[in-house]
Amino acid sequence: MDLGTRYMPEQIEKKWYTKWVQNGYFTPKGSGTPFVVVIPPPNITGRIHMGHALNITLQDILVRYKRMRGFDTLWIPGEDHAGIATQNAVERYIESQGKRREELGREEFLKIVWQWAEKYRLEIRQQIETLGASVDWTRERFTLDEGLSNAVRKVFVELYKNGLIYKGKYMVNWCPRCKTVLSDEEVEHEEKKAKLYYVKYPFSDGSDYIVVATTRPETMLGDTAVAVNPTDERYKNVINRKVILPLVNREIPVIADEYVDPQFGTGAVKITPSHDPNDFEVAKRHNLEFIDIFDDEARINENGGKYIGLDRYKAREMIVRDLQDGGYLVKVEDIDHSVGHCYRCDREIEPRVMDQWFVSMKPLAQKAIEAVETGQVRFVPDRWKKVYLHWMYNVRDWCISRQLWWGHRIPVWYCDDCGEIIVSETDVKECPKCHSGSIRQDEDVLDTWFSSALWPFSTLGWPEKTQDLEKYYPTSVLVTGFDIIFFWVARMIVMGYQFMNEKPFTDVYIHQLIRDKYGRKMSKSLGNGIDPIDMSKKYGTDPVRFTLAILAAQGSDIKLDERYFDTYRKFANKIWNATRFVLINLSDYQEKPLDGLSLADRWILSRLQKTILAVTQALENYDFNVAAKSIYEFFWNEFCDWYIESAKPMLNGENRATVQNVLVKVLDSSLRLLHPFMPFLSEELWQNLPVAGESITIASWPQVEDNFSDDLAEKNFEMIMQIVRGIRNVRSELDMASKQCTLYIHGKHLSEQEQFLIKHLANIKTIEYVESKPQNSATAFVNQEFHIYVDITGVDIQKEISRLEKNIEKLLKEKEWYVKKLSDEKFLSHALEDVIKETREKLSETESRLKVLQQILGDLR
RNA sequence: GGGUGCGUAGCUCAGAGGAAGAGCGUCUGCCUUACGAGCAGAAGGCCGUAGGUUCGAGUCCUGCCGCACCCACCA
Numbered sequence: 001m002d003l004g005t006r007y008m009p010e011q012i013e014k015k016w017y018t019k020w021v022q023n024g025y026f027t028p029k030g031s032g033t034p035f036v037v038v039i040p041p042p043n044i045t046g047r048i049h050m051g052h053a054l055n056i057t058l059q060d061i062l063v064r065y066k067r068m069r070g071f072d073t074l075w076i077p078g079e080d081h082a083g084i085a086t087q088n089a090v091e092r093y094i095e096s097q098g099k100r101r102e103e104l105g106r107e108e109f110l111k112i113v114w115q116w117a118e119k120y121r122l123e124i125r126q127q128i129e130t131l132g133a134s135v136d137w138t139r140e141r142f143t144l145d146e147g148l149s150n151a152v153r154k155v156f157v158e159l160y161k162n163g164l165i166y167k168g169k170y171m172v173n174w175c176p177r178c179k180t181v182l183s184d185e186e187v188e189h190e191e192k193k194a195k196l197y198y199v200k201y202p203f204s205d206g207s208d209y210i211v212v213a214t215t216r217p218e219t220m221l222g223d224t225a226v227a228v229n230p231t232d233e234r235y236k237n238v239i240n241r242k243v244i245l246p247l248v249n250r251e252i253p254v255i256a257d258e259y260v261d262p263q264f265g266t267g268a269v270k271i272t273p274s275h276d277p278n279d280f281e282v283a284k285r286h287n288l289e290f291i292d293i294f295d296d297e298a299r300i301n302e303n304g305g306k307y308i309g310l311d312r313y314k315a316r317e318m319i320v321r322d323l324q325d326g327g328y329l330v331k332v333e334d335i336d337h338s339v340g341h342c343y344r345c346d347r348e349i350e351p352r353v354m355d356q357w358f359v360s361m362k363p364l365a366q367k368a369i370e371a372v373e374t375g376q377v378r379f380v381p382d383r384w385k386k387v388y389l390h391w392m393y394n395v396r397d398w399c400i401s402r403q404l405w406w407g408h409r410i411p412v413w414y415c416d417d418c419g420e421i422i423v424s425e426t427d428v429k430e431c432p433k434c435h436s437g438s439i440r441q442d443e444d445v446l447d448t449w450f451s452s453a454l455w456p457f458s459t460l461g462w463p464e465k466t467q468d469l470e471k472y473y474p475t476s477v478l479v480t481g482f483d484i485i486f487f488w489v490a491r492m493i494v495m496g497y498q499f500m501n502e503k504p505f506t507d508v509y510i511h512q513l514i515r516d517k518y519g520r521k522m523s524k525s526l527g528n529g530i531d532p533i534d535m536s537k538k539y540g541t542d543p544v545r546f547t548l549a550i551l552a553a554q555g556s557d558i559k560l561d562e563r564y565f566d567t568y569r570k571f572a573n574k575i576w577n578a579t580r581f582v583l584i585n586l587s588d589y590q591e592k593p594l595d596g597l598s599l600a601d602r603w604i605l606s607r608l609q610k611t612i613l614a615v616t617q618a619l620e621n622y623d624f625n626v627a628a629k630s631i632y633e634f635f636w637n638e639f640c641d642w643y644i645e646s647a648k649p650m651l652n653g654e655n656r657a658t659v660q661n662v663l664v665k666v667l668d669s670s671l672r673l674l675h676p677f678m679p680f681l682s683e684e685l686w687q688n689l690p691v692a693g694e695s696i697t698i699a700s701w702p703q704v705e706d707n708f709s710d711d712l713a714e715k716n717f718e719m720i721m722q723i724v725r726g727i728r729n730v731r732s733e734l735d736m737a738s739k740q741c742t743l744y745i746h747g748k749h750l751s752e753q754e755q756f757l758i759k760h761l762a763n764i765k766t767i768e769y770v771e772s773k774p775q776n777s778a779t780a781f782v783n784q785e786f787h788i789y790v791d792i793t794g795v796d797i798q799k800e801i802s803r804l805e806k807n808i809e810k811l812l813k814e815k816e817w818y819v820k821k822l823s824d825e826k827f828l829s830h831a832l833e834d835v836i837k838e839t840r841e842k843l844s845e846t847e848s849r850l851k852v853l854q855q856i857l858g859d860l861r
Numbered sequence: 862g863g864g865u866g867c868g869u870a871g872c873u874c875a876g877a878g879g880a881a882g883a884g885c886g887u888c889u890g891c892c893u894u895a896c897g898a899g900c901a902g903a904a905g906g907c908c909g910u911a912g913g914u915u916c917g918a919g920u921c922c923u924g925c926c927g928c929a930c931c932c933a934c935c936a
Contacts, residue, residue, distance in 0.1 A: 005896065171934095189933090196936080214936055227936095261936085269936050278934045337935050383865070390864075390932070482931085517873075519929075550884095553875065557866090557929080561873065567884055570898045581895035625875070629883080640896085648894055725902090731890095732902040738891055763893080817880065826916035835879055835917090 003583065003688070007569075007576035009540025012684040017129055025067075025697045026134045028074040028472075035071035036475040037063055038456050039128075039135060040488070041143060043082035044120040045089045048127045050514040050522060050560060051481060053532035057545045058511055058552060058624055059479045060133045064676040065619050067134070068701040074472055076459045077128060077135035079121050081144040083407040083448040084178055084344045090116050090406070106405050113406050117144075127533055132541050132679045134697070139468075141459045143451040144408070151458035152408045152451050153425045155499060160423045164360045165400075171280040172399055174352040175342040176298035180403040181356055183447060184396060185486050187340040187349050194337055198266065198330040199323055201226055204242040204251050210235070211330050213265025215337060216275075217323065218315040220245060221304045222293040223252060225271040227282055230256035232267050246328045247319065248305065257282050274353050290353060298350045312350070357401040357410060357444070365395045367497040368490065377493060380509045380622050384482060391486050398491075400447045407445030415439045453491035456504035473500060477507040485510070509622050511552055517561040535565055542678035543569040549677050550628040571632060572681055575674070578640050579685040582663045585651055589660050589690050598655060599720070599753045600646035601662045602713035607638050608666050609709045612702045615673050631673050639666055642721065642761075649760040664691060669702040719783075720757050726780035727762040727790055733803055734778070734795045740765040744774050747786030779856050782849045797860050804857045811850045818843035 020026065028034070037059050042048050048056075059075065067073040090113045091101055101109050121142065128135065141148060159165040172181040197217045200209040212226055223245055228235035239256045259282055260269050273283030274292045283290060293303045300307040300315050307315050323329040340349040369392050371377045372385055379385040401410060413422040417436035422428050431439050454462070456478075460469040474496070480489060489508055496504030515521055516528040535544045546568040551558045597605070611634040618627035643666070650659045668691050675682040675696050686696040693699055727743065743764045750758070755767055770789075773779070777789035778800055792800070821827055821839055828836060 003895090006898075007896095212936080216936085259934085265936060271936095276934085276936075278936075281934080335935085338933095387865075387931070394932085486932095513930095551874085559873070561885090563885065564873085566898080570896095573898050574896065577896035577899085579895085584895070629875075633883085641900085644895080645893090645900095651894075728901060729903090733889095735890075738893090738901095814880085821880095821917085824916060828916080830916045831879075838879085 003576065003580045005577065005580070007540070007573045007681070009542065009572070009680065010537070013130075013132070013541055013680045016680050016683050017132060020134070020695065020697055021137065023695065025695060026075070026136045027138055028072045028136065030072060032070050032072040034472050034476070035063070035066040035073045036472045037075045037477055037479065038459055038475055039075065039077050039133075040478075040480045040484070041078040041080035041141075041452070041455065042124050042128075043080050043085050044117050044124065045082055045085045046120065048124060048532065050530055050532050052127075053131060053544065054511060054514055054548045054552065054558070055479060055481065056128060056131050056133050057548045058509070060131070060545075060679070061549060061619070061624060061627075061676040062477065062479070062622075063134055064679060064697070065701065067697065068672065068675065068699060070700070073134075074139070074468075075133070075135045076139050076141065077125075077133070077137060078141035078143070078455075078459060079124055080448065080452060081117065081142065081407065083402060083404050083445060084180065085448075086113065086116070087404050087406040088178065088344055101405070109405055117142075130533055130536055130541060132545065134679070139459070143448070143455075147461065147464075148451060148454070148458045149408055150425070151454050151462055152446065153411045154463045155450075155454060155495065156411050156446070157423055157425050158499075159359060164364060165357060166360065167355065167357050169353055169355045170358070170399075171277045171351055172354050172356055173340060173349045174296075174298075174354070175345065175347055175349055176294075176296065177345045177347040178342060178404075179296050181352075181354060181399055181401065182342060182349065183399045183449075186343045188343050188346075189338040189340055191336055191338050194335050194339075196265065196333040196335040197320065197323075198332070199246065199270075200328045200330055201243040201246065201270070203238075204244050210238060210243060210254065210268050211266045212268045212270045214270055215335065216272075216316070217319050218300070218307075218312055219272040219275045219293065220270055220319065221248060221300065221307065221315075222272045222274050222291040223248075223250075223270045224273055224283065224289040224291060225252050225286065226254045227257045227260050227269045227271050228254065228267060229258065229260040229262045232260075232262045234262075234267060246326060247322055255282075255286050255288075257285065275351055277351055280351075280353060292353065294350060294352065356399050357412075359398040359400055361395040361397055361494070364494045364498055365392050368392055368493040371493060371497065371503055377503050377505065378507050380507055384485060384508070384510045387482070388485055388490060392490060395490075398447075400450050401442075401444040402447055403443075404445050407448060408451055410442040410444050410446060412442040413439045414442070449487050449491060452488050453495040454499070456492055456496060457500050462499070474503050475505045477509055478505040479509045479511065481513055482510050483513060507622075512558045514558050514560050517559050519557060519559050522560075530560060530562060535562070539565040539569045540572060540681075542681045543572050545679075546571065546628060546632075546677050549624045550632070552624040571636065572678065574636055574640060575671075575678075575681060575685065578635070578644060579667060579671075579688065581644060582667050583688055585647075585663070586660055586690065588656075589664070590657060591690070592657055592661055594658065594661055594665065596655065596658055597662070598650065598658075599713055599716055599751075600643060600650070600757060601658065602708075602710045603717035604639060604643040604666055605662065605708040606710040606714050607634060608669055609704050609706070612669065612673065612704050616701070616704075619676070628677055631670070631677070635670050635674075639670065642717075645761055646757055649756070664689060672696060672699055672702050675699075716754070720754060720761070723758055723781040723788055724762045726788065727758070727764070730778045730780050730790050730792070730800075734792055734800060736792070736795060738763075742791040743767045743780075744770045744777055744789040744791065745786060746770050746772060746789070750786075773856065773859065779852055782852045783845060784848055787852060801857065801860050804853055804860070808850065808853050808857065811846055811853065815843065815846045815850060818846060 040055060042052055063073050063075045094112060156165060173187045174181055194215050196213050196215055198211050198213050200211055202209040210226060226243055238254050241254050242251045243254060245252055259278060271279045271282055273279050273288050273290045291303050293300055295301045298312045300310050302308055307318060342349055372388055411424055413428040415431035415434060415436055416438040418431060418434040420431050420433045422432060428439060430437055456475050457469060457473055460466060460473055462469055492504045496502060520528060522529040532544060543565055547564045611630055614630040615627045618630060647659050647663060668689055671682045671686045683696045686692055740763055745767060758764060773789055776791060776793045778792045779787060780790045781788040818839055822843060
């Protein structure tokens with residue numbers, strides 16, 4: 001095998017993914033403890049974005065890690081039909097072809113959406129493959145496939161039978177662009193500057209007027225009362241009197257209701273029962289008339305007199321002008337208030353009273369609250385628990401009907417003859433009560449999130465009693481972003497308890513949202529999105545994955561700068577070349593027991609144990625960034641920078657075979673640790689090792705081997721590193737970096753191995769033992785036992801003097817601090833033994849070093 | 862109105878009780894058994910601010926100032 005000097009990701013990725021799938025590594029083996037994850041199904045609206053890439057990467061890290069640890073791993077892939085989002089996307093598409101949904105009709109339109117769905121499902125599938133996700137494609141699901149549709153119907157029918165789904169006329173959120181109602185969660189509130197209009201409403205007896213304040217003067221067309229607070233002294237005498245609604249000339253009553261805040265505006269409120277949630281409640285308490293003044297597109301309807309046909313903003317303009325002309329407008333103030341927007345099209349939503357289907361949430365919430373309170377379901381990081389619980393405690397009924405065509409049709413039929421309502425899991429052709437054939441199915445579909453809520457068990461085959469369901473429910477961990485805790489996570493927990501009588505998952509790992517380098521949301525309109533698939537092509541999938549993992553820390557945003565990918569592409573290249581180095585030196589490799597180990601060998605093997613432990617623990621705690629960082633630092637800063645450099649000369653010595661075995665062992669373990677993060681690269685390289693097996697995908701996770709933990713070796717090698725750094729430091733400072741030189745040692749004699757390492761790592765020509773500091777030398781390292789000097793013959797001394805002065809200044813401060821510390825009785829009586837001991841050691845080291853530096857400085861001068 | 866997160870090197874961010882870390886950028890040297898996508902070295906920090914707890918505080922507590930986000934029937 002011949003590795004090039006550069007790592008070329010595109011040449012290795014496809015090859016391995018195909019092989020992994022062909023060999024069935026991603027299908028659970030059926031034995032061992034299950035580890036199960038369901039993918040948050042991407043919407044079929046388009047390409048996956050960087051948030052998906054993060055989400056998928058983190059899941060894959062967990063799944064691959066658990067697979068290597070011998071778990072019976074199952075990761076179920078799938079896609080979401082995404083009702084409103086997809087319907088909007090397809091509408092835009094057919095509009096670009098000059099067609100409209102209404103012209104095509106429901107059936108034709110749905111045909112087109114299904115074509116769209118197939119196309120994008122395929123694309124998404126390919127994108128998930130590109131990212132290397134080890135999902136079991138044989139179990140792929142789609143929220144609208146047959147099995148899941150059955151699950152949806154069964155859930156609807158059962159909830160209905162238990163009185164947990166009902167239909168009724170309530171205030172709902174209407175999107176005039178999407179022409180459907182939305183749940184409260186689908187409305188995004190945005191603070192906006194607005195005007196507060198003060199309007200005179202004259203009393204019908206002509207005696208006087210009352211002033212109301214409103215931000216939406218156009219809704220006065222639907223006013224059916226004016227309300228004041230019953231305790232408000234100013235308005236004591238006007239309660240129950242009548243006022244004339246300006247422009248409309250309708251007589252409406254003044255009522256008293258607690259809801260009115262006397263402090264706000266004038267303390268008098270116009271009541272528009274059909275277009276304001278509060279007014280709706282007030283109107284019900286007072287039996288007021290409901291007048292709907294808007295049509296489906298939020299234009300004034302036939303109830304709006306002369307304003308009919310105007311959209312709400314135009315109507316506002318005209319009405320304000322007419323009020324002004326009529327002398328009704330008292331004043332206009334600026335005000336901040338929040339306005340609801342559709343989360344799919346961003347239009348302002350319009351509150352309307354409509355007959356819709358709802359899920360009664362309070363009774364369902366109980367178990368979902370207990371589950372999280374008692375820790376049966378655990379949020380990571382746990383601060384999200386509070387967010388979840390707050391929502392769940394205050395949960396409101398869930399409006400689940402949507403006036404769309406794309407989705408699960410509501411399984412309810414109405415008999416035109418006897419008025420019977422039939423709720424059924426199977427299609428109904430005939431009224432069971434009067435046997436009439438003139439029945440029709442409810443036109444509406446269900447909220448997309450209704451089917452998503454069933455995902456953890458519907459994907460396993462529910463309502464069938466499948467083996468998968470038996471074996472793999474509940475799932476192990478759900479990985480998702482905090483933006484869908486309410487939409488999805490909360491509802492899955494609710495449905496899991498209701499229909500499986502069991503939690504849907506044990507852990508919920510909440511990751512960050514990806515933003516651009518300025519902290520803005522990535523969006524198509526801003527054009528600031530970074531496409532993960534593009535990045536994968538440009539830098540390689542493994543670097544992209546590693547980047548996302550190392551950025552997955554605790555904050556709630558990742559500000560993504562493309563430059564990160566380059567950094568970790570370099571890391572991939574480093575791994576590539578380190579492996580190359582090892583392979584180049586393995587021509588005569590023979591496996592042998594690891595005995596006769598040198599200091600460097602013992603050091604790297606000990607460091608390896610620490611790294612295995614660190615990576616393993618971090619993954620168990622979902623500390624992806626810590627895990628990634630641990631392996632990065634070990635591989636680059638310890639294995640490459642120090643061990644390989646130490647190995648170079650050792651490979652020419654009598655310990656060649658041992659060094660080869662250590663190189664292979666450390667590299668083997670490193671690649672295994674790396675595999676969850678960089679699956680392709682690790683497989684490609686591992687296959688070239690003499691210890692390779694069938695696939696690193698199913699290789700075992702490295703275990704800590706205590707016999708290789710060696711604190712003494714670590715300490716000794718640490719000393720070697722300090723000496724070498726000291727030597728390099730002096731020479732670099734004195735412009736003699738490339739020159740070989742002589743090293744003088746005063747004090748303790750170093751071992752052969754230690755001298756050997758120093759010689760090679762620091763480019764030393766000869767080592768001499770001396771009784772005192774030689775002429776023309778500079779101190780490179782000092783401790784209690786020995787001093788090390790570098791020969792600096794022929795070097796300009798002035799530079800070294802200023803360096804020494806600086807260092808001495810630093811050391812003096814250090815010494816002062818330690819002395820103060822050690823004379824502090826409180827410190828001595830309260831600090832831990834270890835801390836005190838360490839402080840003493842540091843003081844004596846500092847002191848001896850200081851002494852020497854001062855002496856050298858004197859010498860030089 | 863309630864809640865959460867964040868202010869650490871020029872930039873982007875880790876760190877969470879024993880005198881500050883990384884990557885990128887900057888500067889200086891390097892053809893060294895893989896890697897110039899590299900190697901060696903350096904410069905650069907009152908860890909937002911004011912108090913408190915502690916022998917000891919980027920780290921824990923409180924107030925304040927900034928930034929971001931979430932929830933809430935703010936006419």
